[in-house]
Amino acid sequence: xxxxxxxxxxxxxxxxxxxxxDVNLREVYLKGEISNFKAHTRGHFYFTIKDEGSRINAVxxxxxxxxxxxxxxxxxxxxxxxxxxxxxxxxxxxIYVNEMMEDGVGNLYVAFEQLKxxxxxxxxxxxxxxxPIPKIPERVGVITAPTxxxxxxxxxxxxxxxxxxxxxxxxxxxxxxxxxxDIVRQxxxxxxxxxxxxxxxxxxxxxxxxxxxxxxxxxxxxxDCPIPIISxxxxxxxxxxxxxxxxxRAPTPTGAAEIAVPNxxxxxxxxxxxxxxxxxxxxxxxxxxxxxxxxxKSHYIxxxxxxxxxxxxxxxxxxxERLVKNYKVIIDKEKIKLNNIKTxxxxxxxxxxxxxxxxxxxxxxxxxxxxxxxxxxxxGYGIVKLNDKAITSIKxxxxxxxxxxxxxxxxxxxLVK
Amino acid sequence: xxxxxxxxxxxxxxLETLVKSLENGDVPLDKAIDYFTKATELxxxxxxxxxxxEKALTSIVNEDGSLGEFKGEVEA
Numbered sequence: 001x002x003x004x005x006x007x008x009x010x011x012x013x014x015x016x017x018x019x020x021x022d023v024n025l026r027e028v029y030l031k032g033e034i035s036n037f038k039a040h041t042r043g044h045f046y047f048t049i050k051d052e053g054s055r056i057n058a059v060x061x062x063x064x065x066x067x068x069x070x071x072x073x074x075x076x077x078x079x080x081x082x083x084x085x086x087x088x089x090x091x092x093x094x095i096y097v098n099e100m101m102e103d104g105v106g107n108l109y110v111a112f113e114q115l116k117x118x119x120x121x122x123x124x125x126x127x128x129x130x131x132p133i134p135k136i137p138e139r140v141g142v143i144t145a146p147t148x149x150x151x152x153x154x155x156x157x158x159x160x161x162x163x164x165x166x167x168x169x170x171x172x173x174x175x176x177x178x179x180x181x182d183i184v185r186q187x188x189x190x191x192x193x194x195x196x197x198x199x200x201x202x203x204x205x206x207x208x209x210x211x212x213x214x215x216x217x218x219x220x221x222x223x224d225c226p227i228p229i230i231s232x233x234x235x236x237x238x239x240x241x242x243x244x245x246x247x248x249r250a251p252t253p254t255g256a257a258e259i260a261v262p263n264x265x266x267x268x269x270x271x272x273x274x275x276x277x278x279x280x281x282x283x284x285x286x287x288x289x290x291x292x293x294x295x296x297k298s299h300y301i302x303x304x305x306x307x308x309x310x311x312x313x314x315x316x317x318x319x320x321e322r323l324v325k326n327y328k329v330i331i332d333k334e335k336i337k338l339n340n341i342k343t344x345x346x347x348x349x350x351x352x353x354x355x356x357x358x359x360x361x362x363x364x365x366x367x368x369x370x371x372x373x374x375x376x377x378x379x380g381y382g383i384v385k386l387n388d389k390a391i392t393s394i395k396x397x398x399x400x401x402x403x404x405x406x407x408x409x410x411x412x413x414x415l416v417k
Numbered sequence: 418x419x420x421x422x423x424x425x426x427x428x429x430x431x432l433e434t435l436v437k438s439l440e441n442g443d444v445p446l447d448k449a450i451d452y453f454t455k456a457t458e459l460x461x462x463x464x465x466x467x468x469x470x471e472k473a474l475t476s477i478v479n480e481d482g483s484l485g486e487f488k489g490e491v492e493a
Contacts, residue, residue: 136426146477146487155475155487163470164425169477169487189478264467271429271467274436275460281439282453289446 009088016086019093025084029110030056030095031103034076039065045072049080049095057094058082064098077103079110108207112214115241119216124223130247131228133259136267137196139166140260141227143186146171149203150232150253157257165261168193174202179212184221191226198225199256200242201232213240222246232256377408425466432459 006014019025032049039045043062048055058080060068072078082097101109119125140158144150151169158165170186173179183200190198200222202210212218213233219241222229231246232253243249250256301307346353369375373383383406384391391397401416435456439449477487 134426136429138424138426155473158473159471163473164466165473167473167475167487168484169475171477186478189482192482193478264470267429268464268467271432271460271463274432275457277436278439278453278456278460281436282449285439285444285446285449 008091012086012088012091015093016088019084019086022084027081028084028095029079029081031077031079032056034072034078035074037072037074039072045097047072049078057087057092058097059087059094060097060100064100068100070102072100079103081113108211108214112241115214115216115219116244119219119241119245124219125244129223133228133230133248134196136162136262137165137260139168139193139195140257141168141170141190141193141195141198143170143172143183143190143198143200144202144253145174148174150174150201153203153252153254154199154232154257157254158261161258161263162261162267163264168195173212175205175209175212180215180218183212183218187218187221187225187229195227197260198227198229199232199250199253199260200229200246201250201253201256202234203253204234204238207238210234210238210240213242215241218242219245230256230259377406380408382407425463428459428463428466432456432463435459 030049032051032055035048035050035055037045037047043065045058045060045065045068047058047060049058050056060080060082078100079102080095080097080100082095082099084093084095086093123129142151142154144154146169155167158167170190172186173182187198187200200213202213210233213231222231222242222245228247230248230250231240231242232250232255233240233242234252236251239249248259250259296302341347377383385404385406386397386401388404391403397403397416399416403414403416405412405414435452438444439452439456444452475487476484479485
């Protein structure tokens with residue numbers, strides 16, 4: 001016989017391993033009745049959960065047990081979530097409980113948790129998808145009951161804080177039959193009224209009263225609404241699906257109104273601040289410009305404008321002086337020249353020049369007369385011309401040339417032989 | 418529904434922009450005075466708007482979509 005025998009521990013470990021790796025057993029929603037309840041001094045709960053046919057041991061550690069909102073006792077109907085595993089020491093499987101609530105309202109909690117998980121998985125609660133709430137809304141829409149405390153609180157809060165904002169009420173059922181459909185319908189309608197922000201909510205009540213705000217269609221309508229939505233359901237402690245999906249959760253309707261509109265006095269303060277800044281700045285700007293102007297005004301040349309042309313005045317003076325001086329010199333020179341000319345003998349006796357000229361003329365005339373060929377002819381010489389040109393050599397003449405001979409008292413023609 | 422000509426928030430935004438422009442420093446004087454005048458006007462306008470408003474205008478949307486006066490009992 002070669003069969004391997006397991007130890008009890010080995011077997012228990014194996015069974016534990018099997019259970020721990022079963023996905024279905026990792027998150028179990030279980031309902032039943034408490035029995036053998038024991039609260040350990042260190043805060044852990046040990047008990048049994050049973051129904052008519054079966055029972056299971058349960059343990060809830062202090063970290064989870066401290067969050068239970070009621071005091072568990074035997075016989076109480078409860079709803080728990082937890083995982084199944086094996087306690088190796090006893091070899092017993094048991095449920096390790098994370099959450100425990102009383103049954104009755106319990107069904108609603110389960111639905112709430114399931115829807116919350118589903119919508120979270122779809123990203124409906126993503127911070128990135130949340131629209132910003134405007135600081136100063138012109139018009140606020142309110143989806144709530146027209147008769148409840150919620151609308152009264154909202155209007156009186158807005159009147160007190162910022163009465164410039166207009167309030168538009170979309171009257172809606174907020175609990176009971178038809179409430180969820182009505183809320184959805186009003187969210188749809190609100191889109192057409194130019195709203196800057198929308199408050200969706202109601203006053204406090206039981207979980208059943210608030211239930212419409214945990215409905216999936218309401219959650220989706222809020223998510224799809226293009227207007228930023230502030231949820232305001234019940235009291236501070238009440239959380240609904242609408243709160244998770246809204247762009248902002250307000251703890252109460254009054255709180256929603258406080259978030260939606262600013263405080264008048266804060267805004268007035270802010271305006272005063274802006275006004276002060278404005279005055280300070282214009283003062284600074286004017287001072288700066290004035291300083292600049294002063295610095296320009298104090299510039300040397302603006303204070304000594306004569307300097308701009310004093311040099312030129314000097315030059316002008318110098319030139320004028322020189323002109324006057326030179327002018328006199330030139331005039332004096334010319335005067336001397338004129339005087340010199342005036343004092344010449346010719347000017348004092350102009351006939352002198354005429355006599356001289358006459359003498360010169362007579363002399364020239366006698367010289368000219370002595371040179372004249374006519375004088376030579378007088379002395380018996382003649383001029384032989386051929387074709388009106390004087391001939392001085394016989395080489396210039398041929399036989400039969402007709403020549404002209406000029407003598408003292410006339411001329412004759414002759415033929416050369 | 419028509420809205421008012423200039424929203425209060427738009428006025429505040431414009432006022433903020435004007436003050437920031439002035440704070441920018443290097444503004445020609447005539448422009449700076451322009452900004453300043455406008456800003457002062459806006460500030461007193463906003464201030465007046467706020468001080469004059471006493472009660473929020475409150476209406477209720479009727480079944481047919483029209484707006485009616487909301488007569489809920491509300492303390493001022």
